[in-house]
Structures are given as structure tokens and as C-alpha cells.
Amino acid sequence: MVSNVSFFKTSNLGRGFYYFVEKVTLYFFGFLLALSLYALSSESFFLPFIPELTEGLDAMAGISSKSGHSSKKTITDSLWLPTASNQIVYSGDALFTDSESTLVIKINDTAKLFVEPDSYIRLRKIDGKPLIRLSKGVVKAEVTDEQIIFIKKGAMIEKAILQKGTYFIKNDQTSGIQITTYDQNVNLSHGKKENTEQTKSSMAQAEDDSQMDSKSPHLEQEINNGVEQEIQYDLPTPTQGTIFLVKNPKEIAIGSMAKCPNSCSFKVYFNQTNVLEKNMKINEPTVLKIPPDKIQEGYYEWTFETETSQFKSDFKVKKFSEDELSNALLNEIPIEIQY
Known part of the structure; x- marks a missing residue:
């Protein structure tokens, strides 16, 4: 008597299904591993x-x-x-x-x-x-x-x-x-x-x-490592009549001469109102930095006085725009851009 034998037994189907799932899982994780290695080795993947x-x-x-x-x-x-x-x-x-x-x-x-x-x-x-x-x-x-x-x-x-x-x-x-x-x-x-x-x-x-610009990665690293760099300014600074086109305010350094010859004073006015003042001693560097929180759109004037002389200069701060930049360029006005 011939037995009722069939290949499609429950046990065979179970083993085939689990083998298929195992194979798909291995291929999937292998693909993820290859993709991860490529992403780590590629600078521009993300x-x-x-x-x-x-x-x-x-x-x-x-x-x-x-x-x-x-x-x-x-x-x-x-x-x-x-x-x-x-x-x-x-x-x-x-x-x-x-x-x-x-x-x-x-x-x-x-x-x-x-x-x-x-x-x-x-x-x-x-x-x-x-x-x-x-x-x-x-x-x-x-x-x-x-x-x-x-x-x-x-x-x-x-x-x-x-x-x-x-x-x-x-x-x-x-x-x-x-x-x-x-x-x-x-x-x-x-x-x-x-x-x-x-x-x-x-x-x-x-x-x-x-x-005057944001530092490159190498220059930033040098500064973070404590490398001291002496900044040389082309004094007086900023150039008379300079327009600062500002998007994100940064400090503005102003100065008249390298060192104070005797007794000196710095005064900064914004729209004719005194906003910053500093007295300096003999041989002290005469560069004054206006912090970002005191920089706003308008007209700045500053005076530097010694015991025998006085120096005055001015600059403007405007909100950055392409129109302002083009206008200053066409009129050959000194420009500083703060991004």
C-alpha cells in the first residue's frame, strides 16, 4: 500500500520559512554595515x-x-x-x-x-x-x-x-x-x-x-591652544567715514596711536550720547573695543585726547543689505562687513 507522502509537510515548511527569514536578516544587516562603513569613510554623505x-x-x-x-x-x-x-x-x-x-x-x-x-x-x-x-x-x-x-x-x-x-x-x-x-x-x-x-x-x-574675519579652523585651533598673537592695527582705525554693514554684531576696535604718550582718554558717542569712556596711562595701548551689546544701527563719533592734542573720527553702523553694500561700493566708501 502506497503511503500518502507529500514534500509540503508542516515541518518542512517551517524550516524553509525560518531559513528564508534568517537569510533576509543577514543580508539586511550586512547592507546596513556596508552603508555605515561608507558613510563613515565619506566626508559628504550626510x-x-x-x-x-x-x-x-x-x-x-x-x-x-x-x-x-x-x-x-x-x-x-x-x-x-x-x-x-x-x-x-x-x-x-x-x-x-x-x-x-x-x-x-x-x-x-x-x-x-x-x-x-x-x-x-x-x-x-x-x-x-x-x-x-x-x-x-x-x-x-x-x-x-x-x-x-x-x-x-x-x-x-x-x-x-x-x-x-x-x-x-x-x-x-x-x-x-x-x-x-x-x-x-x-x-x-x-x-x-x-x-x-x-x-x-x-x-x-x-x-x-x-x-577682521572669522578665523579658519587652523587659526581657531591655535587660539584655543593658547597661542598668543600680537594684533597690529593700521592706526587710526577704523578709517574715517567707514560704514559697518552688520548682520551679527561683533566688537569694533578703535584706536588713534600705538601707545599713550602721557595721560589719555577715549570717549565714544552714539547719536551724540556718550556710551563708552576710558582713561589710559602712559605707554598703555590706546585701542578701545566696543562690545557687541553696545553696537546698534546709527552714527558713532569718538574722540581721543592727550595732554597736548585731540583726535576725532566717526563711523556709521547700518543693517547689512546688498543695496547698502552696492551703494557704498559705487561711492567708494570704506566698508567693514560683520556677518
Whole structure:
């Protein structure tokens, strides 16, 4: 008599189902492990998931390629995050390259910026044209057609007209930011000065940008480690008639001379009301810092008096806007920007 035998027994079905569940579970956790390892090894994996990095920002360029480790910070965030190829650069972004890294930034179809190693740069846009604030390092600009760019030097902005070709933009701590023509044998530390017909200057010698801008990651680390840096001011400061365009108030340093010659006094007036006063002794540094909580929109006047002389100057504080920036630029007014 033939037995009623069937492959589809309950016991067989149970073993097959559990084997299937076990296999799916192993594949799932294996996939999660591989994804986690990739996310940890990739600098840019999480960037698309952070909406704060793009909301309310004005795109002005793009990173077309990179090598090594570099960082980027937007004006809406205080974090330095790693850069990525094909990443958007927004107006106000700051970029920092390590000693062995480079960035290629495409401004438009006719202009590219090659950020050299160990450089710190901030980019803005004025009337559709790039504004470069180079606090440290070297940037190589390559243009295939005439390109107008603006260079931020301390409290002034310089307009530069670049003809078709390649240019080096270098921050020289002794002579400010220089624009040099490309030369195969050029020494970047002693570059050939660009013809004045191609770079129309509207400013005096630059102040060190690194004293006025937010610090790069390496500079921040040095300060946190207690490295003392003597700040040199181009006195008197700020330049007479300077307009501070403020988004987030920071302290404003004012000064008339390096040291007090005898008995000195500083007085700061806001809309003709005394808001800050300080007396100084002989040989005491004569730089007074206005704290952020005392900075507001309006007209500031300050006086510095010694036993034999008196110095007066003034500046204005306005809320930052592109219109105010363009107006000051067109009228060649000294500008300081506080993000």
C-alpha cells in the first residue's frame, strides 16, 4: 500500500520559512554595515540631509573638483563641514584648504578659481560679480573672457578688470593682496605686479584680513591652544567715514596711536550720547573695543585726547543689505562687513 507522502509537510515548511527569514536578516544587516562603513569613510554623505546648509542662501558658484581635505562654512552656520565635488558655493561662504588640498571653483562659464593649498577665502556676490576676500594663501584665477571681480582689502574694496588669461591672487602679509599675471617661472612669494591698467585700485594699503574675519579652523585651533598673537592695527582705525554693514554684531576696535604718550582718554558717542569712556596711562595701548551689546544701527563719533592734542573720527553702523553694500561700493566708501 502506497503511503500518502507529500514534500509540503508542516515541518518542512517551517524550516524553509525560518531559513528564508534568517537569510533576509543577514543580508539586511550586512547592507546596513556596508552603508555605515561608507558613510563613515565619506566626508559628504550626510551633507544633503542638512537643510540648514542651503535654506535662505544665494547660489553663486560650484566646486567642480577637489583634492585632499578642505572645509566650507556658510553664513548661516558656524560649523566647518567637508567640501564635496559638484557642491554649490553660496554667497558669503568661507572655504579653507589644508596644506595638501586644492579646490576648483567654477564662478561662471568664463571664470574659474583654483584655490591653492593652505588658503582661506570668503566669496560674495555684488551686482552679479564675484567679491573675493582672501585672508590667507593663494588663488589662481583663470578667465576665458574679460571678467570683473572685486577684491576685499581691509576696509576697502578694489575693482579689478581681468583680461583673458591666468592670474595669481596672493595675500602678502607685508603689502596686502596682490594680483599678478601668470608666468611659468613666477615665484609666488615675489610675483610680478599686474599692470595698473588691468587692475584699477581704489584703496590704500590693506590691513590683515585675518584680524577682521572669522578665523579658519587652523587659526581657531591655535587660539584655543593658547597661542598668543600680537594684533597690529593700521592706526587710526577704523578709517574715517567707514560704514559697518552688520548682520551679527561683533566688537569694533578703535584706536588713534600705538601707545599713550602721557595721560589719555577715549570717549565714544552714539547719536551724540556718550556710551563708552576710558582713561589710559602712559605707554598703555590706546585701542578701545566696543562690545557687541553696545553696537546698534546709527552714527558713532569718538574722540581721543592727550595732554597736548585731540583726535576725532566717526563711523556709521547700518543693517547689512546688498543695496547698502552696492551703494557704498559705487561711492567708494570704506566698508567693514560683520556677518
